[in-house]
Amino acid sequence: MGIGTYILVSLVKIALALLILLTAVAYTTLLERKVVGHIQNRWGPSRVGPFGIWQPLADGLKFIFKEDITPPFANKPLYMLAPIIALTTALTSIAVIPVGPWIKLGSLNTPLQIADVNIGLLIILGVTSVGVYGVALAGWSSNSKYSMLGGLRASAQMVSYEIALGLSLIGVLIYAGSFSLRDIVDSQAGTWLGFIPKWNLFRGQFVAFFIYIMAAYAETNRIPFDLPEAETELVAGYHTEYSSMKFAMFFMAEYANMVTVACLASILFLGGWSGPVFGPPIVQSLLPVFWFALRVFAFMFIYIWVRGTLPRFRYDQLMAFGWKFLLPLAIANIVVTSLVVALK
């Protein structure tokens, strides 16, 4: 493949990935409002189009036309920079996530992924750790008590849970022997007895899976760990002073991070895009993507289900849970997994 074709293919893939991700983000908000509505015995949005399916577009238009207020006491450059950092880092991680196997289009053979790098997992961890600045700076630069407390809580929480999150992945890495997300999916191919898939979830990484899910909920500031924006105490936490598109950028960043977490959970623990493949060639090349999307959808649904079910932690409980329970458990999981692999 020549350099020109490579750049062209990459640009097309980037445009497609962004389009799909942003649509997913928009419709996750609708799904959330619908599902939480039904959990609370209400209808949720139902006025804009049938079942409210145009609601995300209406919301987007509303955000664009709202007045964009910058508080006079804010640190202006950082106040502008914070939502940009949050959204950029949230959208960057999708670049290394594979959504399916290699496909053939005529003479073109290309992976369903923007960049297949051998340190894919580390890149996602790195980008996530830089994303903390968006939240921390938003809280600090707004120059308001509530924002400040929200920003402090968010950065402390994200830094603490990053450790448990990172350690929970090591068991998977021991089995796969690679940081490449594509290799990790390939390492989970095959079945036992013809029907139990060899997913990491069933290969002894059961504990790691739950550590990952809990730490990821804390990383994305979702209920039951949404202390940074606890509305009963902090108005809206770090984005209290933000309005219009700047607020929308934080909102989109949160949901894009949720999508990334769901993609990563599917790849690391549920075998990525593995599943029955049949039918004519075009269906065969698209079915894996469908299986992958199904897993991601299931994770997004669980996110919303948890939000509709659980109350919020207290802040000291949150920190104690992360440091005194999840972290030792993650380390124990590494020891046990290494022993199992070494003695096999």
Place this chain on the structure above:
Amino acid sequence: MLPLILFFIFAALCVGGAINLLVQKHPINSALSLIVVMGSLALIYLLLGAEFVAAVQVIVYAGAVMVLFVFVIMLLNAGVEERTEHASRVAMVLGVPGLIIGLSLAVWVVSHLAGLDRIAIGGPMVMNGSDVFGNPQAIGHLLFRNFLLPFEVTSVLILIAIMGAVVLARREE
């Protein structure tokens, strides 16, 4: 050619960030400049073919260490720094050129002694024959085969430092 252009872009970004760190009056701006320096260093490592070190640089330095710096600045609500009045004239005129000459000499001598001048921009690099260094497997082999004892000793040292920090933080008056 492309790696060389990218190297100059990121090297300029790195030096610019470092100068901005010194010039800025507010500590949070200095801390953010330091993050830019760390990030561009990571990209230079990437250009050298050391992708694992680049990722660790971002996760540990740009991510974890600098978040703690920013956190402390936010918690203390540190204000604009105060400059001392009577700075030395000689240091102001000769300081930066002298430092540049001294450092360049040091880097030149060290790189010649260590044979590092064989490393070129635009990896993946070959050192000691054919084994590629810089990817996670190669670094794992180095750390857990060739340098196992220093690695373990360092980890014990870091453990002692952590325990020391806990003891100091919990000391009651």
